[in-house]
Amino acid sequence: MSANQNPQGPSGDLTPHDSEHGALVQADRFPDPGVHEHKPRLTDTDPRSAKRNERLIALLFVISALGTIASLWAYFAVRPDGTTEGVRLSTIALGVTMAISLFGIGIAAVQWAKTLMSNREYTEERHSSASSAEVREAVAVQFKEGAEDAGIARRPVLLGSVGLALALFPLTIAVPLVSSVGGDWNVSKFRHTIWGKGVRLAYDPSGRLIRAADLTIGSVAHVIPDVPAEERESHHWITEKAKAVVLLVRLDPRDLKRDHREGASHDGIVAYSKICTHVGCPVALYEQQTHHLLCPCHQSTFDIADGAKVVFGPAKRPLPQLPITVDDEGYLVAEDDFNEPIGPSYWERLK
Amino acid sequence: MSTTTPTAAEPTTPVGKAADYLDQRTKVGVLTKQLVRKVFPDHWSFMLGEIALFSFVVLLISGVFLTMFFEPSMALVHYENEHPASMQGQLMSVAFASTLDMSFEVRGGLLMRQIHHWSALVFMAGIVVHMMRVFFTGAFRKPRELNWLVGTMLMILGLLAGFSGYSLPDDVLSGNGLRIADGVIKSIPIIGSYTSYFVFGGEFPGEHIIPRLFTVHILLIPALLLALIGVHLFLMVLNKHTQYPGSGRTDKNVVGYPAVPVFATKMAGNFFIIFGVLALMGGTMAINNVWNYGPYDPSPVGAGAQPDWYMLFLEGSLRLMPGQTEIVIAGYTLSLNVLVPAVIIPGLLFTFLFVYPFIEAKVTGDKREHHVLDRPRNVPTRTGLGVAFLTAFIILALAGSNDLIATHFDMSINAITWAFRILFFVGPWFAFWITKRICLGLQRKDRELVLHGHETGRIVRFANGEYIEVHRPLDEHERWLRVNYEAHAPLEIEPATDARGVRRRGYKADRRWQRLSRFFFEDRVEPVTPSELEAAHSHGEHDELEPSHGSPELVSGSRSVEQEH
Numbered sequence: 001m002s003a004n005q006n007p008q009g010p011s012g013d014l015t016p017h018d019s020e021h022g023a024l025v026q027a028d029r030f031p032d033p034g035v036h037e038h039k040p041r042l043t044d045t046d047p048r049s050a051k052r053n054e055r056l057i058a059l060l061f062v063i064s065a066l067g068t069i070a071s072l073w074a075y076f077a078v079r080p081d082g083t084t085e086g087v088r089l090s091t092i093a094l095g096v097t098m099a100i101s102l103f104g105i106g107i108a109a110v111q112w113a114k115t116l117m118s119n120r121e122y123t124e125e126r127h128s129s130a131s132s133a134e135v136r137e138a139v140a141v142q143f144k145e146g147a148e149d150a151g152i153a154r155r156p157v158l159l160g161s162v163g164l165a166l167a168l169f170p171l172t173i174a175v176p177l178v179s180s181v182g183g184d185w186n187v188s189k190f191r192h193t194i195w196g197k198g199v200r201l202a203y204d205p206s207g208r209l210i211r212a213a214d215l216t217i218g219s220v221a222h223v224i225p226d227v228p229a230e231e232r233e234s235h236h237w238i239t240e241k242a243k244a245v246v247l248l249v250r251l252d253p254r255d256l257k258r259d260h261r262e263g264a265s266h267d268g269i270v271a272y273s274k275i276c277t278h279v280g281c282p283v284a285l286y287e288q289q290t291h292h293l294l295c296p297c298h299q300s301t302f303d304i305a306d307g308a309k310v311v312f313g314p315a316k317r318p319l320p321q322l323p324i325t326v327d328d329e330g331y332l333v334a335e336d337d338f339n340e341p342i343g344p345s346y347w348e349r350l351k
Numbered sequence: 352m353s354t355t356t357p358t359a360a361e362p363t364t365p366v367g368k369a370a371d372y373l374d375q376r377t378k379v380g381v382l383t384k385q386l387v388r389k390v391f392p393d394h395w396s397f398m399l400g401e402i403a404l405f406s407f408v409v410l411l412i413s414g415v416f417l418t419m420f421f422e423p424s425m426a427l428v429h430y431e432n433e434h435p436a437s438m439q440g441q442l443m444s445v446a447f448a449s450t451l452d453m454s455f456e457v458r459g460g461l462l463m464r465q466i467h468h469w470s471a472l473v474f475m476a477g478i479v480v481h482m483m484r485v486f487f488t489g490a491f492r493k494p495r496e497l498n499w500l501v502g503t504m505l506m507i508l509g510l511l512a513g514f515s516g517y518s519l520p521d522d523v524l525s526g527n528g529l530r531i532a533d534g535v536i537k538s539i540p541i542i543g544s545y546t547s548y549f550v551f552g553g554e555f556p557g558e559h560i561i562p563r564l565f566t567v568h569i570l571l572i573p574a575l576l577l578a579l580i581g582v583h584l585f586l587m588v589l590n591k592h593t594q595y596p597g598s599g600r601t602d603k604n605v606v607g608y609p610a611v612p613v614f615a616t617k618m619a620g621n622f623f624i625i626f627g628v629l630a631l632m633g634g635t636m637a638i639n640n641v642w643n644y645g646p647y648d649p650s651p652v653g654a655g656a657q658p659d660w661y662m663l664f665l666e667g668s669l670r671l672m673p674g675q676t677e678i679v680i681a682g683y684t685l686s687l688n689v690l691v692p693a694v695i696i697p698g699l700l701f702t703f704l705f706v707y708p709f710i711e712a713k714v715t716g717d718k719r720e721h722h723v724l725d726r727p728r729n730v731p732t733r734t735g736l737g738v739a740f741l742t743a744f745i746i747l748a749l750a751g752s753n754d755l756i757a758t759h760f761d762m763s764i765n766a767i768t769w770a771f772r773i774l775f776f777v778g779p780w781f782a783f784w785i786t787k788r789i790c791l792g793l794q795r796k797d798r799e800l801v802l803h804g805h806e807t808g809r810i811v812r813f814a815n816g817e818y819i820e821v822h823r824p825l826d827e828h829e830r831w832l833r834v835n836y837e838a839h840a841p842l843e844i845e846p847a848t849d850a851r852g853v854r855r856r857g858y859k860a861d862r863r864w865q866r867l868s869r870f871f872f873e874d875r876v877e878p879v880t881p882s883e884l885e886a887a888h889s890h891g892e893h894d895e896l897e898p899s900h901g902s903p904e905l906v907s908g909s910r911s912v913e914q915e916h
Contacts, residue, residue, distance in 0.1 A: 028880040030834050033827035035599030035606055075458060082434035087455055088637075091462045095634010098462075102627035109620030117613045123599065123606045124390040126591055126722060129494040183553030187544040190554070204650050222650060233442055235427060235558045242530075242555055242649035274650065279534025279669065279689055280555075281527055282652040296654040297531060298670045299754065299764055312765055314669060314688050316677035344534035345677055345686040346544045 035121060043115045053115040057108045064104025071097035187348075190341045193225075193244040195322060200226035201271070201332040204245065207232065210332045215250040215269060220286045223248045223271065225334070243342055245274040245282065246322050248332075249304050251291065260307035261339060264323035269332070271322040272308050275343040276300055278315035293319075317345070391614040392594035392607035396484045398621055403477030405625040406470045407580065413467040413633075414569065420453035420460060422446060423519065423565035425558045432456060435642045443521075443646030446561045450520040450641055466633030471513050473629060475661040478506045482704075486737050488724035490593045491708040492717075498586040503704045505579050508572055513659055515568040520639070521561055524656055526647030530555060531669070538689035556647070593724050596835055598828045602722045655754055664700075667750030668692035671772050696747075703740060714868040715839045728797075729836040731790035732871045738786040739779035746774050787874070794876035797833040801825060801879040802887040838875040842868040 043050040074093035080086040131139075152159055201210045204222040207229060215221070223246040231237055253268035264270070272293070276283045281297035291305035300313030308318040320342050323335040341349055362371045374380045391397075424445035430438045434455045453460035482502065485491055491499035514532075518525040533555045537543045552559030594600045594607065608614050644653065658666055669692045676687040711733065712718075727734040749756070750771040757764040804822035812818050825833070844861040848854055 028882055030827075030831060030879075030881055032601065032835070033598045033831050035597075036828060080455075080458060082432075082455055084435055084642075087434075087461055090458060091465070092634050094459050094462045095466075095630050099627045099631035099634065102623045102630055106620045106623030106625075106627055109616050109623065113613050113616040113620065117616065119608070119613070121606055122388075122390050122609055123604050124591075126603055126605055129590060129720060178549075181552060182545065182548035183557070185545065185548055187548060190544065205648070224650070233427060235425065238647075238649060239554050239557055245650045278674070279538075279693075280530045281534075282650055284652050285654060296652055296656065296754065297527065298666075299768065300674065310674055313768075314672045314674050314692075316674040316686075316688055344537050344689065345684045346537040346547075347540050347542075347683050347685075348544065349684045350679060350682050 035123065038120055041115065041119060044119075050116060053111065057112050057116070060104050060108035060111065062104075064101050064108070067097050067100030067102075067104055071101055073097075190343075190346065190349075193337055193342065194227070194240050195225055195244055195246075195334045195337045197334065197336055198327075199334045200327070201246070201248065201324065201334065202226040210248070211330050212266065212269060212326045212332050213330055215248075217250050217252050217268065218288050219250050220288075221248040222246075222274070222284075243275065246271045247274045247283065247286070247293065248324075249286065249291075251305055255291065255305050257306045259321060260309075260318045261321040261323060264321045264335075266324050266326060266332070269324065270304060270308075271324045271332075271334075272302075272304065272319040273322065273338060273342040275319075276315060277310075277317040277319060278313070278344060280343045283319065386588075387611045388609040389588070390591075390605050390607045390609055392592050392600075392605060393614075393617075394595055396488075397592065399477060399484050400481040401477075401618065401621050402625055403474055403481055404580065404584075405622045406474035406477055406629065407576065408622070409470045409626055409629050410467060410474060411573070413463045413470060414573075416460075416463040417453065417467055418569060420449060420457050421519070421565075422449040423562045425521065425556075425561050438642055438645070441646060444561065446519060446521040447641065447646040450522075454642070462630075462633050464633075465636070465638050466629050467516075468638045469632040469636065470629050471516065472659060472661075473625075473632075475506075475509050475513060475659075478502075478509055479661075482506065483737070483741070486707075487727040487734055488593070488595075489721065489730060489733065490724055492721040493712065494590055494720050495586070495593075496708040496712070498583060498590070499708050500705060501579055501583050501586070503701070505576065505583065506704075507701065508576050508579070510661055512568065512572045512576065513661060515564045515572065517639075517659055518564050519561060519568060520641045521647050522641040523644040523647055523651055524639075524641075524653060526556065526649075527652055527656070528658055528662075529560065530649075535669075535689055535693040538686035539694070540683075540685060540690075556649070591722070593722050596723050596726060596832060598831050600723055602720060605722070655758065657752060657755070660748070663751035664744050664747035665693060665697060665751070667747040667753070667771070668696050670753060671747070671750050671768065671775060673772075700740070700744070707736075710867070711871075713864055714842060714871050716842050716868075717839070723835075726836065728790040728793040729838070731787045731794070731874065734790050735783040735787035739783035742782035743775065743779045746771060746778050750775070791874060791876055798876060798879055801830050801833050802884060834878040834880075836878055838877045839872045840875070841865065841872045 043053055071094060074090070074097050078090050078093040080090040147153065201223045202208060202225065203210060204224040207224070207226065209226060210221060210223065224241060225244050227237070248269060248271045251268045251270065256265060256268055256270065259265050259270065260272070274282050274284070276295045276297070278295065278298055278300045281295050283293050283295045283300070283302065285294040285296055286292075286304070287294065291303060292311065293302045293304050293308070294300075295313070295315070298314050300315035301311045302308040302315075302319055303311050308321065310316060310318065320338040320340050322338060324332050325335050327333045362368045370380075422445050426445045427442055428445055428448055430441050430443055430448055430451065432452060432455065433439070435451065438451055450464075454464060455461070485499065485502070514528075518529050533547055533551065536547045536550060539546060547555065550560070550563075551557045552563070591605050592607075594605060600606050645651070657663060669689070672688050672692040674688045676691065677689075678685050678687060725733075750768070753764060753767045753771065756762065756767055804824040807821045807823050809821040810818055811821055842861075842865045844858075844865050845855060847858045
């Protein structure tokens, strides 16, 4: 490292150009004036200013220490009572005091570096990022000698067999991993839900059964299949529910232009899969006036009165429709499972 | 003792003794000799990368705190604790319950959660603005192309780290995010369904995803991030830092402050300030209050739900793609309506970042090392491309908030979506064009300044009645900043046939590169040369060189300093 020195020639900054175009006109360039003259700061020339800054920096460090003490006080004194407000207050007290503790150190350090430490710039030479030709040659010779010592060139059988062994051994880990990591790998489960003939419709999440007569025109219900209450507390249920959720709407039968699935509606009551055919968000926003169902994630819009066809957005297919009817007791009941996979498209969906 | 250290004097101080002990065993002196007074150039924009680095340190510190209390299990429990009241008795996963527990029962737990989340957002923001600085100043040029690749990989790993951590609390919002990810995975041709099973261990959501994401989030990605950050910093030290152009700064030197004390002190101070900002944000700005969303349930969904900011562009991309593009080929479904926006568009954006340094090296034909940064105006096409890229990114991010725009400004969501669909194609093109024009304009302004000096506002009347304004010439530092660059010309290639009329191999490829090179460097503004300045100062030739400039100038001898940098 050397203290500042101006570069030697007028274009001492430029390495020779090694491409054929744009050769530099060495003569017709301005000379580099060299780094700016060092200008002393106020703290360099005025001892009182330096002293003032020293005191300021010391004060900032002390503020930091006080911040830490305040943080400990906040920890022991501002005990959250468990309510949201109490937790909020404790969080603010701890966060602000912690910030004071950190800002004190940070600002003091920067102020110290900027006002009291030497601000004289230094110039250091750079060297080429590449190794020298001699080093490269020496390395090449080393590798050559190594290869000769190993005798690879004379023993091609060894080269082939070592390649074989190295290529195969990861299978000892990969095969057990891959065979188990995807569960049973039975992707045909995408096709079926727990809906089926005779499964009653129930309100989500209460599980109360739905009587057709209780639904007024324009009413909407979030629906799950009726299963025993204890099953609804199992993990299996969450995965099944992720496929089985249904949105039920009672329309004025005169408004219902058509079903997506022939004869699936009952007296103006339509039940559609709540899982978007785009990427699988629950389609939860129903607009009563237009009979439009909107997915809040990506705004695919389905027309419930017209076979749930897509009227806007990134989804292509209508929502699958659940065929429903009314049983002897007047409860809504499914006539069948969905007749197509619910949710987003996948490669073998139609196979 | 003296036999083992024949040259060094016997150390007397405790520090000296410790250093002697260490050095006798590690030769650490050789390493520190290079580092202690190593020179680092100083500029505010060099702190942007530090924001990312120090946010990562804060992520590690707060993350360790969180792992002490978080339980990555999807087993179902009824929430027993008294608070929050809204969650009492609800069925939820252990992961969600432990998130509530660490927020309400562990003192300082909510603060650490919020610091962790804010740090993640600032980490990604730091990476992005740091990349912008590196891109627009050409810091990715030789010998730093490899470090640019490392940095781009760090950015992608950061995205994955953010997404995997965001999903861990197993709340409704992040659960729907995971479900979107599942839908995107399923759209992949041929292997989509199986990849979904691979990730979730069966059907969505299954009971494996949270423990798996936990391992990814606290082990795999941080280990990769740490290793690559190590490589990133090692290469930075090895290549020595770049410096902004200016007097005395060349490709052969580095001008700045020594590591000890100024640079190290400023860097340490910067760490504490950034940590302080994150602590303040974590303490005062609520983020991801999962008890307001509730535990994951496949049925509910919130309207106006946005992912963290760095994922918004993907969300917007998904929202913009029209659904008609899902097609069926020979009975197999190809969901281009998902595949294009969620896989191909981000793939193209990342590919651009990965390959750009190599394309630029090819079209300049420049094989030299560069350590002095470019002023963005001096490379108009690069600057234009960068702004076009950002424009596309921002349009997609805004499209990811189209529902909020619709509700806040009472506009039709359909109209907004259509506007963004058009803007996505028109916006970047327009941004490129206007940015390039602005750069060329700034370069011309620089030329004008160098040739004619500053306007002083001082009007002088000659004896013959002519009025002129006095221009004050630039001092040599001001001038050097404006003339010290190279305007690359388009590539010149060898002709299609050699002297004997034989067709040359590789001519067509050369020709394509030449065309691309023309796109880059067709329009350019050359720096002022001393002879041009000479000509500008002598009245007669001046009119020939600059016909647009009518009045001759009187160059005053004023040397008052007016530094611009």
